[in-house]
Amino acid sequence: xxxxxxxxxxxxxxxxxxPADVLIExxxxxxxxxxxxxxxxxxxxxxxxxxxxxxxxxxxxxxHTHMDFPFGGTFSSDDFETGTRAAAWGGTTTxxxxxxxxxxxxxxxxxxxxxxxxxxxCAVDYAFHMILSDVNDGTLKExxxxxxxxxxxxxxxxxxxxxxxxxxxxxxxxxxxxxxNGGLTMMxxxxxxxxxxxxxxxxxxxxxxxxxxxxVRKALLEAEATHRAIQLxxxxxxxxxxxxxxxxxxxxxxxxARGMDLPVFGETCPQYLYLSTDNLAEPDFGGxxxxxxxxxxxxxxxxxxxxxxxxxxxxxxxxxxxPFCFTGQKELGRGDFSKIPNGMxxxxxxxxxxxxxxxxxxxxxxxxxxxxxxxxxxxFGLYPKKGTLAPGADADLVIYDPEAQQTLSAETHxxxxxxxxxxxxxxxxxxxxxxxRGEPVVERGxxxxxxxxxxxxxxxxxxxxx
Ligand code: URP
Ligand code: ZN
Ligand code: ZN
Ligand code: ZN
Numbered sequence: 027x028x029x030x031x032x033x034x035x036x037x038x039x040x041x042x043x044x045p046a047d048v049l050i051e052x053x054x055x056x057x058x059x060x061x062x063x064x065x066x067x068x069x070x071x072x073x074x075x076x077x078x079x080x081x082x083x084x085x086x087x088x089x090h091t092h093m094d095f096p097f098g099g100t101f102s103s104d105d106f107e108t109g110t111r112a113a114a115w116g117g118t119t120t121x122x123x124x125x126x127x128x129x130x131x132x133x134x135x136x137x138x139x140x141x142x143x144x145x146x147x148c149a150v151d152y153a154f155h156m157i158l159s160d161v162n163d164g165t166l167k168e169x170x171x172x173x174x175x176x177x178x179x180x181x182x183x184x185x186x187x188x189x190x191x192x193x194x195x196x197x198x199x200x201x202x203x204x205x206x207n208g209g210l211t212m213m214x215x216x217x218x219x220x221x222x223x224x225x226x227x228x229x230x231x232x233x234x235x236x237x238x239x240x241x242v243r244k245a246l247l248e249a250e251a252t253h254r255a256i257q258l259x260x261x262x263x264x265x266x267x268x269x270x271x272x273x274x275x276x277x278x279x280x281x282x283a284r285g286m287d288l289p290v291f292g293e294t295c296p297q298y299l300y301l302s303t304d305n306l307a308e309p310d311f312g313g314x315x316x317x318x319x320x321x322x323x324x325x326x327x328x329x330x331x332x333x334x335x336x337x338x339x340x341x342x343x344x345x346x347x348x349p350f351c352f353t354g355q356k357e358l359g360r361g362d363f364s365k366i367p368n369g370m371x372x373x374x375x376x377x378x379x380x381x382x383x384x385x386x387x388x389x390x391x392x393x394x395x396x397x398x399x400x401x402x403x404x405x406f407g408l409y410p411k412k413g414t415l416a417p418g419a420d421a422d423l424v425i426y427d428p429e430a431q432q433t434l435s436a437e438t439h440x441x442x443x444x445x446x447x448x449x450x451x452x453x454x455x456x457x458x459x460x461x462x463r464g465e466p467v468v469e470r471g472x473x474x475x476x477x478x479x480x481x482x483x484x485x486x487x488x489x490x491x492x
Contacts, residue, residue, distance in 0.1 A: 027052045030464060031069050034061075035077030035425060038391050039084060039414050040400035048082055050421040053463035057417055075459060077425045083395055084414050085119025085150070085422030085460065086377045089402040090269060090293065090344030093123055094143050098358065098367040103349045107147040107477045108442040109373055114467040114475050115440045116374035117457040119150045119422035120403075120412045120483065124181060126157045133158075133168040137177060141482070148480025150462050151422070153408065155179045155212060159189070161196035169200070170207045176484020178407050179210040181269065184251045185218035185319060194258060201262035208487045210406070211259065212267045215251035215276065216243060216320055225364050236313030237306045239363045240321040248320050249275035256283045256290055265289035265491055267405065270346050272298040272320040274330035281339040289491055291405060293342040294331050296379040297322060297370055297447060305447075314356040315445050317366040318346065332388050335397060341490075342405055343380060343397045347373035349443035371443045375434060377424070379448075381455035385428075407486030421464040430456035 030050040037046040037058060045061040049069045059065035093109040095102040104112065106123075113121055125140035127133050133156055144152055154177050158165060161182070169180060182197055183190040192200070197213075204211050224242035228234075233241075252268055256279060259266035271277060271292045283290040297318065302325045306313040316322055334340040348369025350356050359366030380398050383389045389397070403413025410419050432455075434448040460468040467475035 028464065029071035031071035031074045032077050032082055032423070032425065033074055035080045035082035037082045037415060038395050040392055040396035043391060048415060048423070050461070050464045053421055053465070055415055055417055055419045055421050058415055075425065080458060081426040081428055082415070083424050083426055084399040085424055085462065086117050086398050087120045087402040087408065087413050088113060088118045088345050088347070088373055088376060089122045089342060089406050090295070090346045091121045091123045091373055092346070092348040092369065095124070095348055096126065097348070097369065098365060100350065100355050100358065100367055102369060103351050103355065104347070104373070104442045105147065106144040106152070109347065110149040110152065110480055111473070111475060112374040112439065112441040114149045114460055114462070115457065115473065117377040117424040117426065117460055118373060119460065119462045120152065120408065121150065121373070122153045122155055122406055124157050125154045125177070127159045127165065129160045131160070133165060133172060137172065144482065146478045149467055149475040149477060150480045151483050152480055153406070153483045153485050155181055157181045157190060158192060158200055161192050161200045166199060166203045169203050169209060173207045173209045178208070178485050178487050179212055179267070180204065181212040181214065183214040183218070184255065185214050185216040185221065187218050187222055191218055194254070197255070198258050198262055201259055201264040205262050205264035210267055210488045211264055212269050213255045214270070215248060215255050215268050217247040217251045220247050229362060229364065234361050234363055236311065236317055236363050236366060237303065239317050239366065240303045240306045243319060243321045245273035245275050245323060245327070248273040249279055252276040252279040256288065259290065260288060265291070265488060267291045267293065269293055270295050270298070270320050271340060272323050272327065274327045277330050277334045277339060281334065284339055291342070291490065292340045293344050294335070294340050295344055295346045296372055296376055299328055299331055299383070300379060301447060302328070311360055314359060314366045315352055315447060316370065317356070317359070317363065317368055318348070318370045319368045335389065336393065341397070342402045343376065344402065345372035345376050347371060349441055351444045353444055370447050371441045372447065374439055374441050375448060377457065378432070378453045378455055381426070381428070382453050385454045404489040407489060408483065409489055411483070421461055423461045424457055425459040427456050427458045429454070432456050
């Protein structure tokens with residue numbers, strides 16, 4: 027049994043902050059004891075990591091990634107090996123990725139494919155949600171079995187007609203199923219039927235640049251779909267988690283529902299907090315780098331997102347990491363924005379960008395950890411194994427230097443993508459050391475991980491329901 031002692035740091039969880047030492051035994055947290063306490067004085071270990079002047083925080087839980095994800099005739103450019111390595115560099119020690127059901131095929135086939143993509147390749151632990159692309163009697167039956175085996179959440183799309191789209195009847199039926207089997211419905215809430223009309227009209231009028239992607243995917247159509255999803259969930263009696271919320275009008279829908287004590291949750295992503303339609307308007311097709319759905323919004327939406335993160339109208343920050351290289355992939359949409367593969371890179375930078383929000387006064391340190399670690403773990407049935415530092419938890423932990431300065435850039439990032447959405451952005455704070463189940467994956471700024479260390483984690487049910 028290997029033991030590790032982390033000494034001298036400020037331990038931060040969603041619940042508290044204290045100068046404390048952390049003892050790790052056999053891949054798990056054995057004890058956390060206040061600095062200079064008798065308990066801390068009794069700690070002995072094979073190796074000691076000095077965390078003086080550093081934060082000691084739980085490893086990040088990124089509940090929304092797409093590694094090796096098929097979209098628009100291509101695949102996201104990070105596979106499970108490169109994507110989880112980049113996650114580790116950024117202090118994220120668990121990802122929940124989306125297995126995909128292909129139309130006309132069983133959930134089981136999709137899930138098996140995703141297990142095959144990930145098995146033996148991950149640097150950090152991973153779990154799966156299931157994307158439903160074909161809700162029928164067989165799919166509904168299979169959902170029960172998936173919940174039993176630890177795939178406890180199901181994403182549906184009100185967008186992308188003809189690809190991932192589910193109609194309201196299919197959505198209602200799947201929600202009724204999760205109401206019965208304890209699963210959590212996740213929703214991509216945009217009115218895709220209306221958006222497709224606007225896309226066609228924009229292209230016919232010669233408005234083909236990336237910025238039109240943002241213009242046709244209107245905030246009102248996100249708000250409308252969010253409202254509809256909430257009402258369908260009410261009718262079904264099921265909880266609802268709305269992914270990648272970007273419009274202030276959609277936040278209002280969530281806030282109203284939560285004000286009524288409905289089990290409705292929402293996530294946003296760093297791109298909606300830091301980037302805007304200004305980026306989509308970058309010249310020379312540069313805006314293609316920022317094409318994702320829901321789209322980036324005008325800057326005015328950001329204040330509502332930050333506020334909702336503070337007031338708990340939004341509970342989780344995930345990345346929706348879905349990178350496509352500019353060269354050869356984003357370029358598929360030159361002359362037609364609707365052919366630009368949707369998605370942005372980000373799995374490496376979530377912990378840092380949210381720490382920057384602490385520096386900027388948008389979030390407290392504990393809320394940073396709550397949004398990035400504890401609540402995603404609770405939301406998706408991983409807590410307290412993941413998302414906190416407490417006896418018995420997996421020793422997934424980050425030693426974070428809150429004073430270090432860094433500049434985000436494609437030159438230095440580890441994601442397998444040829445641009446950074448945050449090129450040149452200065453960040454205060456940096457991941458120094460990362461442990462996954464007690465094993466170093468990043469050690470004082472050097473990579474120490476290995477493909478295959480990461481294990482599949484079956485999940486329990488959502489832990490935020492009364
Ligand atoms: O643009 C995005 N978000 N791509 C990934 C697929 C999705 O809708 O989450
Ligand atoms: Zn099949
Ligand atoms: Zn989506
Ligand atoms: Zn996504």
